[in-house]
Amino acid sequence: MISSELHAAGVHDRALREAYRECRTLNSQHGRTFFLATRLLAPEQRPAVHALYGFARRADDILDDFDPAISTAERADELQRLATRLINRMVTGAADDGDSSLAAVVDTAHRYDIPWEHFDDFLASMRMDLSTTDYPDRAALDRYMYGSAEVIGLQMLPVLGTVCDPQEAAPYAAALGKAFQLTNFLRDIDEDLERGRIYLPADELAVHQVDRDVLRWCHDHRRTDARVRRAMEEQHAATRRIYQFARQGIALLHPRSRPCITAALTLYSEILDRIEELDFAVFDQRASVGMARRLQVAGRGFVGAWAARVRHCGT
Numbered sequence: 085m086i087s088s089e090l091h092a093a094g095v096h097d098r099a100l101r102e103a104y105r106e107c108r109t110l111n112s113q114h115g116r117t118f119f120l121a122t123r124l125l126a127p128e129q130r131p132a133v134h135a136l137y138g139f140a141r142r143a144d145d146i147l148d149d150f151d152p153a154i155s156t157a158e159r160a161d162e163l164q165r166l167a168t169r170l171i172n173r174m175v176t177g178a179a180d181d182g183d184s185s186l187a188a189v190v191d192t193a194h195r196y197d198i199p200w201e202h203f204d205d206f207l208a209s210m211r212m213d214l215s216t217t218d219y220p221d222r223a224a225l226d227r228y229m230y231g232s233a234e235v236i237g238l239q240m241l242p243v244l245g246t247v248c249d250p251q252e253a254a255p256y257a258a259a260l261g262k263a264f265q266l267t268n269f270l271r272d273i274d275e276d277l278e279r280g281r282i283y284l285p286a287d288e289l290a291v292h293q294v295d296r297d298v299l300r301w302c303h304d305h306r307r308t309d310a311r312v313r314r315a316m317e318e319q320h321a322a323t324r325r326i327y328q329f330a331r332q333g334i335a336l337l338h339p340r341s342r343p344c345i346t347a348a349l350t351l352y353s354e355i356l357d358r359i360e361e362l363d364f365a366v367f368d369q370r371a372s373v374g375m376a377r378r379l380q381v382a383g384r385g386f387v388g389a390w391a392a393r394v395r396h397c398g399t
Contacts, residue, residue, distance in 0.1 A: 092128035103188040104131045107138025124344035132243045135188035196242035205231040237261030245338030256333020263326040306368040316364045
């Protein structure tokens with residue numbers, strides 16, 4: 085399957101094919117919902133999406149490894165080495181660093197004319213995770229999420245294609261990346277606390293008398309305090325509104341890409357449903373969408389994807 089995808093994408097160099105395979109493996113192992121949605125893309129689109137995911141995942145792993153033996157300074161150095169290798173390959177064409185896995189994302193960036201600035205903004209937000217553990221307000225969190233989530237949507241847009249000026253579709257692509265990340269923040273609030281981080285606006289939590297100490301109590305007692313539940317309900321509603329906005333952009337995508345993004349939006353937004361069904365009890369269980377439902381959404385998407393490809397081939 086992967087060989088046919090790479091052939092369809094025009095990737096024939098042996099080393100480059102192996103780099104794309106590494107990225108695909110990362111996606112399949114760590115981004116199951118997203119990986120399932122990528123199966124709805126045309127074969128020639130998939131390697132590029134896997135490459136973008138693989139690079140983002142690699143940076144995330146530098147920051148989110150629980151190993152206490154790795155200091156913040158060491159993580160910063162490793163992240164800087166990754167950034168340096170990327171810019172050397174992307175801007176100067178240097179490829180003598182022995183880091184073959186970067187080859188796929190650089191090849192994707194060149195094939196789809198993805199600006200370096202999107203990667204630079206992403207890495208800037210990753211650096212924030214080295215020192216920032218709390219966000220005082222929505223504006224501060226939005227600055228972080230622009231680089232950590234919105235630019236992922238912008239990177240994806242040239243791969244997906246549009247039926248309009250890409251700049252018209254860009255706000256919706258950025259919003260979808262933001263909605264996905266906010267969903268993760270709500271689902272993973274307990275796990276993030278383990279890393280010492282809170283990805284919710286402190287001033288909005290304070291309205292409900294919630295602060296780090298209250299959240300820590302919930303973590304320690306595996307219970308959701310009533311004040312935290314009210315605060316999460318508010319954050320939940322705000323995330324829903326972003327999904328509603330992002331959904332309007334699906335019609336602006338190339339028809340063959342719409343089933344994939346529709347499936348991804350459906351499945352990720354249903355994580356919000358699961359959180360609500362759990363009555364926001366996210367400190368003792370992880371909200372997830374069951375395999376049966378994922379397969380149901382994917383099956384419906386496969387029909388739409390097949391029909392879109394047939395229409396595309398006939399034009």
